[in-house]
Amino acid sequence: MTSPTAQTTAQTAARTAALPAPARSARRAPRLPALGALALAELRRMLRNPMFAVGTIGFPVIFFSLFGLGAVNEVTDQGFKVGPLILVNFGAYSLLSLAMFSFGSAVALERTGGWLRLLRASPMPTTLYFAGKLLAALAFSALSLGILYTFAHFVGGVTIPVGTALLLLIKLLLGMIPLTLLGLCIGFLVSPTAAQITANLVSVIMSFASGLFTPLDQMPAFVQKVAPFLPAYHLGAVARGTVVGQSSGEATHWLALAAFTVIFGALAAWGLRRDEAREQ
């Protein structure tokens, strides 16, 4: 980019006249447009990074077609069709990996790159940054789940009634909150390079150990013992229960998800404060 000196000078002259006096009003900037702008910026970041879309939309679709498509028409011992069960499992996996990447590796980068610090020095409360990130993650998740369902429906012939599908969407997004907080823990407690790897490992290993890729009863006994201590296990259980219309035991899973929300939330808040103290 080159701009001749004459042009620069002309611009300077034009600018001087236009610079308005600073506002001394007591009012603050409206929060809602700021939140919308932050969420939009976050969505743009997600959509423009091809690897992000591959990880959160591509992999669930690929895994579903590799491991799920062959079995969609089978029936479980309890008489449920396998197709929708596999579909919601990969849906939960998609949310888990989105939470790990969007709140894990991305936050680690924004924290160490100074962006978070600049936002902190602005008059906007930091909570707005996290709220915008959460909104964008939920919107992107809905998109990702929609694409996965469309693929399963047209390629695999999997159908979930509209009412059930909407209920499922709401429950999945609600159950994603502890996962985003776990992502934040990674973002605040791990270096950016390590966060990328950690996000990968956590999303794949936790998906296996939670029975999202393979039914738990086909896994080794110790994995079955560990699974209840993983948030994705409870999210998967809620989703599978909803899709087959069995809500018994769902409350327990929600309780577990709420407990994870408290634990990860406290840990993430500690990480945030530690980060603030270091920057001062």
Add this chain to the structure above:
Amino acid sequence: MTNAIELAGVDKTFGRVTALRGLNLDVRAGELTALLGPNGAGKTTAINLMLGLGAPTAGQVSVLGGNPRRDDVRRRIGSMPQESAIPLALTVREAVTLFSHFYPAPLAPDHALALADLGGVAGRRAGALSGGQKRRLAFALAVVGNPEVLLIDEPTTGMDAQSRLAFWAAVSELKDAGRTILLTTHYLEEAERAADRVVVMNAGAVLADGTPEQLRSQAGGARVRFTSDLVLAELQRLPGVDTAQIDSHGHADLRTRTPEALLHHLFGQGTPFSELEVSRASLEDAFLVLTAPATTLSDKDVIA
């Protein structure tokens, strides 16, 4: 003139490390103040306190008459940090528009882009900008809120000549519009040219404070260099010499506030000499004298 920023008796410690030690610093409203000092002098820590990113361990920090940790004060402050803190996935215009939403009465994003001379790359992704353009984007983010006080940390590091020119043009425009600007820099000739006032920090406290001219004169008004047969004792006896140095080849390096009288005497006594060079002490000379380790200051009387 009123003070836009007041730091009174400020201490800041991180664990066992003391970054600021009884720092007293007033920044007058409407002035461009350059904060200089060697690395580790505490400049960035002081700016972080003015931004309200941290609280002082002891003492008072006040910006525009209030605590910068409060949002109503923060919305009148613009910050350009040392690292290029920009969202790499957004375009230049998107980033500036996003930031404008955080302030109650921001500039039009295009106005901020014009100030930073970024109009030509408004549609480009921040991640694809050159180093100098990234710094100017950080500047655009700092000014888009139309702040009364601008805190700028190492603005021109990594800027090419063109970016530097655009940056200083914008800064002088903001100053003409009555804004208060505090900046740190390693480029002393820039500070010398643009600053109303220079504050030199070292080891967490203010070492010197004055106009560029005042600091220059503290360093000894001029530097006179020549080659002759005179020995050190003879050089020191010359009229008006503050300090004298000589190397084994007879290159003399003198500091004096009265170079004319010195040269007059030199000509008068008929000493043969060559390679005469007379230069006014620069801010850099002043800075080096001020921040030099105490042991080499033994023969100096320049510290006010």
